[in-house]
Amino acid sequence: MPLMLPSTPAASRSITGVAPELLAAVRGESTWFPAVRSAVLVVVDGLGAIPLRAHAGHARTLTAGMGKKDVAAAVFPTTTASALTSLVTGVHPGEHGLVGYEVRDPARDRLVNQLSGWERAHIDPETWQTAPTIFEQATSAGIPSFAVGMPGYVNTGFSVATLRGADFRGGRNAVDRVQVAWELADANPGAIVYCYLPEVDKAGHAHGVDSAEWVAALEDVDAALSRRLPEGVGALITADHGMVDVPAHRQLVLDPDEGWHDGVRLIGGEPRMLHVYLEADASTEAVVERWRRDLTGFAEAASRDEAIAAGLFGPIVTDAAASRIGDLIVIARSNHAIYDGAAADQRSRGMVGQHGALTDEEWRVPLIRHGAFAG
CATH class of the missing domain: 3.40.720.10 (Alkaline Phosphatase, subunit A)
Incomplete structure (x- = not known):
């Protein structure tokens, strides 16, 4: 991609x-x-x-x-x-x-x-x-x-x-x-x-x-x-x-019951730019393709390697920095935002102005x- x-x-x-x-x-x-x-x-x-x-x-x-x-x-x-x-x-x-x-x-x-x-x-x-x-x-x-x-x-x-x-x-x-x-x-x-x-x-x-x-x-x-x-x-x-x-109707909540967390260990970043970290035995390619398909029109999804190759994080990416980038990154389009429905703290859903994308x-x-x- x-x-x-x-x-x-x-x-x-x-x-x-x-x-x-x-x-x-x-x-x-x-x-x-x-x-x-x-x-x-x-x-x-x-x-x-x-x-x-x-x-x-x-x-x-x-x-x-x-x-x-x-x-x-x-x-x-x-x-x-x-x-x-x-x-x-x-x-x-x-x-x-x-x-x-x-x-x-x-x-x-x-x-x-x-x-x-x-x-x-x-x-x-x-x-x-x-x-x-x-x-x-x-x-x-x-x-x-x-x-x-x-x-x-x-x-x-x-x-x-x-x-x-x-x-x-x-x-x-x-x-x-x-x-x-x-x-x-x-x-x-x-x-x-x-x-x-x-x-x-x-x-x-x-x-x-x-x-x-x-x-x-x-x-x-x-x-x-x-x-x-x-x-x-x-x-x-x-x-x-x-x-x-980001108006309320532009929020997408990732419901664990809908399979969003399959193969996922941690979700970081912020609502307009997620770092998604996968379980060791998960297929990065399969997870990326699934998220990319299901987020069509809402956000772009890419693997760590794709993001680095595209220069998103700059012309130089150190080993330390690369190890902190998600296996999958998700970049919201337009004025959408994406929230982890499994997160204990949902206070960020009250934010109106947002950034990251x-x-x-x-x-x-x-x-x-x-x-x-x-x-």
């Missing part, structure tokens, strides 16, 4: 280029940006380019200088654990190893949540995710680096995997975090500063992209970013992924130049 990524013009940029170009910008060597005194990377989690443009009237700061080319391709899967790690390492999930939201730890044969399950699963983030972060690269080059995020994120497993090397600072809301980021960039010439804003993503999951709550979160972020940048400081505003709204709404993210980068 031929699997293909969304069509992307050869000249299009990827979020994997962000980290190396920001490091180059503070050295005056970037091919994307002019030389700057310091650089800030602002990540607005969950803000796709298409929803942003559709709500431009509520985000005048963000869209004022946003042209048609100010977009980038995300990575697959379009989920926070995978894409944020790609943003701060400059490599695809197949190389950094965070290949989904919930993946199998082959050493312990159990699912591990890649955002919040590190401590519970006793996973060492420094050996699970070995690609050097932008902050580690900066330190080795004598460049100061900082990360500004929610105070509760400090020293979590995911933060160690993605922010190691940075001096972490907390901020309670978007206004506080942006102010701290601007001040750090101003006070530390040559610095790289990362500023994480999760408010839009949270509102989208709970209420949907077209909700009043999502618009309010977007307005709050836009207002926070309207603060003038210090002289000579450039900011790049981007996202890890976008999202789509390959629609343009999930795949295209803004790449907006601000301050000295806009000059």
Whole structure:
């Protein structure tokens, strides 16, 4: 079965280029940006380019200088654990190893949540995710680096995997975090500063992209970013992924009584991109063909080998990363979502906004130049 990524013009940029170009910008060597005194990377989690443009009237700061080319391709899967790690390492999930939201730890044969399950699963983030972060690269080059995020994120497993090397600072809301980021960039010439804003993503999951709550979160972020940048400081505003709204009638629940779990050991990933791990004696080819047939029009199904050959997880897939990819992967089409009916926790069925698959709404993210980068 031929699997293909969304069509992307050869000249299009990827979020994997962000980290190396920001490091180059503070050295005056970037091919994307002019030389700057310091650089800030602002990540607005969950803000796709298409929803942003559709709500431009509520985000005048963000869209004022946003042209048609100010977009980038995300990575697959379009989920926070995978894409944020790609943003701060400059490599695809197949190389950094965070290949989904919930993946199998082959050493312990159990699912591990890649955002919040590190401590519970006793996973060492420094050996699970070995690609050097932008902050580690900066330190080795004598460049100061900082990360500004929610105070509760400090020293979590995911933060160690993605922010190691940075001096972490907390901020309670978007206004506080942006102010701290601007001040750090101003006070530390040559610095790289990362500023994480999760408010839009949270509102989208709970209420949907077209909700009043999502618009309010977007307005709050836009207002926070309207603060003038210090002289000579450039900011790049981007996202890890976008999202789509999934109505209840677009949900498919995999009922164990209907044979979906035959030969299946574990189902991970997330509702728009499943990692399906099979029993040792199951026929991968037979299971893939059955799922592919029964999901026609609803989702695409492919084996691990097919997904890797198609380049879904990037041009390089390490042995460690490959061992975490499902024997079968399932990518939802349109605005569908697929749920494991045998799972004890069904709370995710209440999420409206979702991501993980390959629609343009999930795949295209803004790449907006601000301050000295806009000059």
